[in-house]
Amino acid sequence: MEISITSYHSLFKHLYIKQGTHVPSRKMLWLDQWEEIRFTWARGRQQSPEDNTGPFIDHTSLSPLGYYMYLTSDVGTQGWGSLTSPTLHNSAAGCDLHFWVHISGTDVGYLDVLLDTDYSSRRLLRVERSFTSAEWDRNIVPIGRVTGALKIEFRAARSFAVEGAIAIDDILFSGCNLPLNTSEPCDEVYEFRCDRNACIPQKQLCDFSDDCGDFSDEKNETCTEYEQCDFESGFCSFVNQDTDNVDWIRSSGLENDDGPGFDHTLLRSAGSYLYIGDSPYSLNNAVLAGPIFEGGFSSGCSMRIWFYIHGDNPGTLSFGYRTEQGGQENYFYDFWGPFGDHWM
Ligand SMILES: [Ca+2]
Ligand SMILES: [Ca+2]
Ligand SMILES: [Ca+2]
Ligand SMILES: [Ca+2]
Incomplete structure (x- = not known):
């Protein structure tokens, strides 16, 4: 297994993917789209082809045989690079991003995880180390409900004057599907029927979180008792x-x-x-x-x-x-x- 991105298809397949939306091939899923940026993300393994860029082992196999993505440069010593996901659509309220990060080298730099949507662009997380570490660290970042298109961006900045590496591996999404529509009745006691015919737990009503995916669990008529x-x-x-x-x-x-x-x-x-x-x-x-x-x-x-x-x-x-x-x-x-x- 290389960088784990295949789950994107299965996790998001129930979402409202617009007719005619191009679903990129697996190779195209993660692109370094920023030509004007000095540094690039590259796929590598076993300390990568250049000095001072990658960890010795990847996270998937914990061996020198496995691949990861790392920040590299053939010009300059200070800069940043951006790795952007394909365009995803309509994440559910419980949507989380999981990934593993390796940052070694004292004050080598940092990694920002950004969420871009049609209505905002915001940082979800910054990972920084003031000490050197050879470990892969797990991060779970809440994405939550996004209406419409979204993209995840891994933006790393580092100094090549410092011995070290910034690398990521094993990216996956969990809980990102909206609840499935069903023609079966919902549980009368414990569930609520959304306008779009999905069943959600009653406890998710009127909690300022669009669990239905159509806001019917949060609309005024639903929440008169709250x-x-x-x-x-x-x-x-x-x-x-x-x-x-x-x-x-x-x-x-x-x-x-x-x-x-x-x-x-x-x-x-x-x-x-x-x-x-x-x-x-x-x-x-x-x-x-x-x-x-x-x-x-x-x-x-x-x-x-x-x-x-x-x-x-x-x-x-x-x-x-x-x-x-x-x-x-x-x-x-x-x-x-x-x-x-x-x-x-
Ligand atoms: Ca890997
Ligand atoms: Ca508010
Ligand atoms: Ca006071
Ligand atoms: Ca809710």
Whole structure:
């Protein structure tokens, strides 16, 4: 097995591939399309043909016989190169990209994984090493729901003045198919029938994730029983508290260099989210009080949230409740970061 890309066909075959869309041959699947870029990705093995470019073993076979893709150059010592996927269509909400990366050499450079869609271009992941390592490392990157065309780009930058290598191997996608349409009835208790006649679990309703693939699990008529807030036009019934030292601020990727580059609702830099602002204190503590549910919680009550906790020592997100206004908070769940540069 060489670089594992064949699964692309089977994983995406149920998606809405437009009639007449050219499905590239296997050889054409991954192209170095950027002629103007100085560095190129090449297929190689066993430390590659040039010095100072590739690892000794690939990831697939863990032997010198197997191939990988690596960043190479015959001009210059500083530069970058881009390896772009074929155009894919309509990934499902649970779509993940898996790949293995090898970055050796102290401060040799970095690898960015970018997602290009019809409506945005954003970085999914940056892999960097400040130390040298001879290991292949696994990465799983959420792609999520994309309507229309998408491309994945591996963009690496490196210095050839540093002994090392940047290489990738064994790329695959999982969970990228939309749920299949069916004429069979959906399970009445546990499932929901999408407008496009697929069945999805009830628990995926009204969670700001287009699990059906046609938004029917998220449309207003479906979600009348749910209290929701996407922070696109305000705080809804959430209120900052003053028992702490900082507030939650409504912001977006357009305004905020420190927070996520895009929100979860719209997956666009113009979309709004709440984040914790700066304070003069070393420990920022911001408490946001949610809506009041009169008469307590019913047994089926649950709360779902998309969060982003990324960076060096980003802190903790805790969830609690209280039974009277201004009363004692009862905390029942903590998320300790970091979790990576994505919503989860
Ligand atoms: Ca391989
Ligand atoms: Ca959903
Ligand atoms: Ca506050
Ligand atoms: Ca939002």
